[in-house]
Structure formats: C-alpha cells, structure tokens
Amino acid sequence: MTMVTPSGEQWSSRFAFILAAVGAAVGLGNVWKFPYTTGSSGGSAFVLVYLLAVMLVALPILIVELTIGRKGRCSPPESVALVAERNGRSRRWGWIGWLGPLAAFLVLSFYSVIGGWVMAYVPKSMSGAFAAADADAVGAVFGSMLSQPLTMLLWHTVFMALTVIIVSAGVRKGLERVVDMLMPALVLMLFVLVGYALYAGDAASAFTFMFSADFSAITPEVVLAAIGQALFSTAVGAGAMMAYGAYLPQSVSIPRVSLIVVLADTFVALMAGLIVFPLVFANGLDPAEGPGLVFVSLPLAFGHMPAGSFFASFFFVLLFFAAITSSISMLEPIVAWARERFAMQRKMSALIAGGLAWGIGLLTILSFNVWSDVHPLDRFATFSGKTIFDLLDYFVSNMLLPLSAMLLALFAGWMMSGASVREELGLRDGPVFRLWQWSARVVAPLAVALVFVTNLA
Numbered sequence: 001m002t003m004v005t006p007s008g009e010q011w012s013s014r015f016a017f018i019l020a021a022v023g024a025a026v027g028l029g030n031v032w033k034f035p036y037t038t039g040s041s042g043g044s045a046f047v048l049v050y051l052l053a054v055m056l057v058a059l060p061i062l063i064v065e066l067t068i069g070r071k072g073r074c075s076p077p078e079s080v081a082l083v084a085e086r087n088g089r090s091r092r093w094g095w096i097g098w099l100g101p102l103a104a105f106l107v108l109s110f111y112s113v114i115g116g117w118v119m120a121y122v123p124k125s126m127s128g129a130f131a132a133a134d135a136d137a138v139g140a141v142f143g144s145m146l147s148q149p150l151t152m153l154l155w156h157t158v159f160m161a162l163t164v165i166i167v168s169a170g171v172r173k174g175l176e177r178v179v180d181m182l183m184p185a186l187v188l189m190l191f192v193l194v195g196y197a198l199y200a201g202d203a204a205s206a207f208t209f210m211f212s213a214d215f216s217a218i219t220p221e222v223v224l225a226a227i228g229q230a231l232f233s234t235a236v237g238a239g240a241m242m243a244y245g246a247y248l249p250q251s252v253s254i255p256r257v258s259l260i261v262v263l264a265d266t267f268v269a270l271m272a273g274l275i276v277f278p279l280v281f282a283n284g285l286d287p288a289e290g291p292g293l294v295f296v297s298l299p300l301a302f303g304h305m306p307a308g309s310f311f312a313s314f315f316f317v318l319l320f321f322a323a324i325t326s327s328i329s330m331l332e333p334i335v336a337w338a339r340e341r342f343a344m345q346r347k348m349s350a351l352i353a354g355g356l357a358w359g360i361g362l363l364t365i366l367s368f369n370v371w372s373d374v375h376p377l378d379r380f381a382t383f384s385g386k387t388i389f390d391l392l393d394y395f396v397s398n399m400l401l402p403l404s405a406m407l408l409a410l411f412a413g414w415m416m417s418g419a420s421v422r423e424e425l426g427l428r429d430g431p432v433f434r435l436w437q438w439s440a441r442v443v444a445p446l447a448v449a450l451v452f453v454t455n456l457a
Contacts, residue, residue, distance in 0.1 A: 009171040014252045016176050017244065018260055020329075023179040024240045025265040026186070027326025028114060029233040031319050032294050034269040035276040039287035041225045043209040045217035047270075053230035054262050057447045060439035061236040061405050063258045064412040067424050068097075069245025070254065075337035076101050076239040079246060080411065087416050096411060099404035100239025101333035105353070106396045107238065108330040109360035110389060112163065115323040116155030117295065118316055120145060125312035130303035138300045142292070146368040156361050163327045164354035167335055168347040171247050175328055182321045189318040190268065193275045193311065200305050201278025209287065210273050227451050232397070234265050237405030240329035243336050254425050255436070268322075275315065279305070294319070331357070364389040382456075398455035406448040413441035 011017040038046050071086070072079020081094025124130070130138055145151060166174045197203075231237060248254075276294070279301035280287050289297045302312035331354060338349035367374075367389035376391065377383035383391060412421065418429065418437065427433040 010247045010249060011244075012172055012176060014249070014257065016172075016180065017248055017252065018257055018264075019179045019183045020175055021241065021244055021257065021261045022264045022268075023183050023325030024244060024329030025233065025235045025261055025326075026183075026268045027235070027322050028111065028118075028319070029229070029235075029326075030265065030269040031272040031322050032114075032291075034229060034233060035273050036290055036293040037225060037229050038210065038273055039277070039280075039293060040290055041222050042214075042217045042219075043287070044212045044214050045219075046222050046226055046229075047210055047273075048213070048215075049218060049223050049226035050230055050269075051266065053227045053447065054234065054266055056439060057227055057444045058230045058234040058236050059258060059262050060436055060444045061231075061409050061448075062234060062241055062262060063254055063425070063436060064408050064440055065100075065236060065239075065241040066245035066248065066254045066258060067412060067421060068408070069242035070248045070250070071420075071424055072242075073246050075246070075340050076242040076333050077337060078340060079242060080408075084411075084415060087420055089415050093411060093415065096404065096407040097239070097242070099400055099407065100237055100242065101337060103396050103400035103404060104238040104240055104330040105334050105357055106360065106392060106400070108163075108327060109357045110364040110392060111323070111327055111330065112160045112357065113152060113156045113361050113364045115159040115320070115327060116152060116157075117145065118319045118323055119159060120151070120155045121295070121299070121316040122313055122320065125299070125302070125309055125316055128309045130299040130312060131309055133300065133303045135296075135300055138303065139292075139296050141299070142295050149365050149369050152365045152368070153362070156365060157358065159324070159327070160354055160358045160361070162324060163331055164350050166324070166328045167331045167354070168350040170346055175332065178328065179325055182325055186268075186318060186321045186325075189314060189321070190271045190275070193315055193318065194271050196311050197275045197278040200282070201301075202281035203278050205281035206274060206277035209277055209281070210270075224451055224454050227447050228397075228402075228455075231401065231405055231448065231451075233269055234262055235326065235329065237401040237403075237408065238330065239333040239404070243333040244329065246336070255427065255432070360392075363392065399452070402448050402452040402455070406445045406452065409440045409444045409448070413437060413445075 011020065068079050068083050069076070072082045074082060077094045077097035080097030081091040084093035085091050124141065129141055166178050168174065235241060276298060277287060280297060283301040283304055285297045285301060298315070299312055302308040331350065334353040335346060335349045338344050338353060339346060367387040372387060374388060375385055376388065377386065386394065422429060422433055
C-alpha cells in the first residue's frame with residue numbers, strides 16, 4: 001500500500017521529484033556562491049575537495065533526509081519524531097527536525113533580499129547600464145542600490161510574493177509546475193551562457209584555474225571551505241529535502257534519485273564557474289573578488305564584451321530562476337508544519353510564514369544602509385564589526401545548518417535500525433549499504449563537526 005502525507009499530496013512522478021529536488025539544491029549557492037568561493041579558495045584545489053565532499057558528506061546526508069521524510073510522511077519535526085518512535089526511541093528526538101526548517105526560514109528572510117538584487121539587475125542589464133562602464137561606475141550601481149532601502153524593499157517584496165504564490169498553489173499545481181518550466185529553461189540558459197563565455201572569454205585560463213591538479217594548494221582552510229560549500233550548495237540540513245521526501249512515491253529509489261540530484265547540482269555549479277571565470281580572466285579581473293564577483297566583476301566584464309547587455313540580462317534571469325526554485329523549498333517545510341499543527345489551509349499558512357520571513361528580511365535591508373553602523377555584538381571579538389545581517393547569516397550558516405546536518409546523520413546512522421533503513425532504501429545488507437552507514441555514522445558527522453567547531457573558533 002502506498003503511503004501519502006496527511007494532506008494527501010504527492011509528486012506525480014519520479015522525474016517531477018528529481019526536478020523539484022534539483023531546483024531546491026540549485027540556487028544562489030551554485031551560481032553566486034560557488035564561483036566566488038572557488039575564486040577566493042585557490043581554484044582547482046578547492047574544486048577537487050568540493051567534489052569529494054559532495055560524494056562523501058552531502059550525498060549520505062541527502063539520503064538521510066529523504067529517508068526520514070518518506071518514512072515519516074509529515075513535516076520534518078513530526079517525521080523525525082515518528083521515525084524515532086517506530087525505532088523504539090523517544091519522540092523527543094523530533095526537536096532535531098526543527099533545526100533545519102528554522103534555519104531555512106531564517107535563510108529565506110535574507111535570501112529573498114538577495115533574490116531581489118538579482119531581479120533588480122535584470123532591467124539594469126537590459127537598459128545597458130553596464131555597457132562600457134568602468135569599475136567605479138559598476139561599483140556605484142551596486143552601491144546605489146544598497147543605499148536605497150525603499151528600492152531594496154520593493155524587490156524583496158516582489159521576490160517573496162512570488163515565493164508565497166507558488167507555495168500556496170500546492171505540490172503539483174505550484175511547486176511541480178514551476179520547476180517543470182524553470183529547470184529545463186535554466187539548463188538551456190546555462191549551456192548558452194557557457195558557450196558564450198568560452199567563445200568570448202579566456203577559456204584556457206578558466207580551465208587551468210578550475211581543473212589543473214595542484215594538490216599542494218590543498219590546505220585546511222580549503223578543505224573546510226569545500227565541505228561548507230558542499231553542504232550549502234546541496235541544501236542538506238535545511239529540512240527542505242525532508243519535506244520534499246514526504247511527498248515521494250514509495251516506488252522511487254532514494255539512493256538513485258539522491259545521486260542524480262547531487263550530480264545535477266554539481267554540474268550546475270561547475271557550469272556556473274565556466275560562465276564566470278572565462279569572463280573574469282578575459283577582462284583582467286580578480287577571481288578572488290568575493291561576494292561582489294557576480295554583482296560587480298561580472299557586469300563589468302559583460303559591459304566590455306560583444307552583445308554584453310543581452311547576455312548580462314540572460315545571466316541574471318538564469319540567476320533568478322535558480323533563486324526562486326530554492327526559495328520555494330525553504331518556505332515549504334514551515335508551511336507543511338503549520339498545516340499539520342494548526343490544520344491551516346495551505347494558502348493561509350504560506351501567507352503567514354512568508355509574511356514573517358519578509359518582516360525579518362527588513363533587518364537585512366536596513367543592515368546595508370540605515371543600520372550599517374549598528375553592530376549589536378561588538379563586545380565579542382568573533383562578532384566585532386558584524387551587522388545584524390552578518391550575525392543572522394553567521395548564526396544560520398555556521399551554526400544551525402551544520403548542526404542540523406550532523407545530528408540528522410547521527411540519528412539515521414545510530415538511532416534507526418539497519419533493517420528499517422535498508423527497507424526504505426531498497427538495499428540489501430551488503431557493501432553499498434555498509435558504505436552509506438559508515439559515511440552517515442562517521443565520515444559525514446566528523447566532517448560537519450569539523451566545519452562547525454572551526455566556524456565557532
């Protein structure tokens with residue numbers, strides 16, 4: 001008998017789930033953060049460790065999230081509690097299911113602001129704002145946007161409203177329908193932009209920077225950055241995959257779809273690098289620019305290349321597609337919990353949850369202008385000089401998400417019976433299952449704990 005969620009919702013097919021899960025994983029972490037982290041972490045050394053971290057750390061935890069989600073068929077907190085109970089453990093384990101949705105909710109509050117930046121850059125690019133502009137002019141465009149809270153508020157509101165509307169429509173009419181349209185378009189746009197970048201940019205330097213084997217450049221800092229990026233990029237620990245797993249048909253193989261998701265996610269990240277770095281090197285820009293690589297360096301590069309305004313617009317539309325498919329996955333776990341806990345209609349729960357995230361996002365907007373000099377925890381050396389946005393980002397990225405991923409892996413590896421996990425994964429007690437169990441019990445938790453402790457130091 002096929003189990004469904006209490007709401008009766010379920011993905012229409014395995015392919016629909018894969019598109020949705022890839023959409024949840026593929027976001028600003030791939031197209032925005034991966035290139036600038038690669039650039040500031042040494043290039044090929046980082047990419048090599050990142051690929052290993054995806055397979056040995058992120059993949060096992062993704063399998064964990066989908067397994068718990070499908071076995072529980074509820075919101076993440078209730079799914080963990082039910083799975084614990086069925087394995088003879090206390091329902092109090094359900095509290096670890098709260099860490100991910102809470103983190104995703106907080107991430108959504110500032111992710112929506114950054115998504116608004118992306119939307120604002122589409123008309124800017126179309127208007128030719130970056131055509132033949134120098135570095136100061138491009139930087140001034142970005143700085144001007146950050147200095148205007150009402151402009152940022154407008155785009156933040158539009159981005160959050162779109163997220164709420166999509167989630168309100170439900171699994172098949174909302175989430176599934178949107179990713180069915182956007183993910184193929186995103187992949188097509190990736191290929192077009194990679195072709196343009198390799199043709200018009202410095203392809204040789206980009207390939208050397210990203211893929212030349214330089215083992216000597218692998219440092220502890222590079223390893224930590226790569227593990228952190230692998231977790232961020234694949235969206236594990238945020239509860240989104242657990243929520244999506246609750247709608248997964250029983251006939252679908254979790255190990256197989258998990259592998260497809262991480263491979264697709266990694267492919268998009270590498271393609272994003274092949275869009276950014278040929279343009280950066282062709283224009284003599286610094287690949288280690290940091291977060292401004294996409295919003296400052298890349299527009300500068302496009303502005304000095306053939307058909308630059310068109311392809312710049314194309315790039316930011318691509319970035320918007322990636323951002324919105326991830327934002328809906330961040331809102332879904334909270335909506336699922338609200339419907340389950342308060343018997344609310346999906347539209348009302350999405351509106352309330354999205355409205356709360358929108359309100360918290362105002363703190364991020366003000367952190368870039370009116371409150372840019374406000375540093376609430378200046379008395380502590382670790383937090384000195386950090387704005388409210390910096391603190392929110394630090395708390396979520398360095399504490400909540402790694403802690404959630406680590407505890408979920410430990411829960412599945414040690415608290416769930418091997419027979420229970422094998423049944424859900426459709427695996428025999430053989431080498432493949434043992435490899436997953438070893439990764440979930442030891443490798444993934446230790447790797448995440450290392451990132452967690454280092455970030456707190």
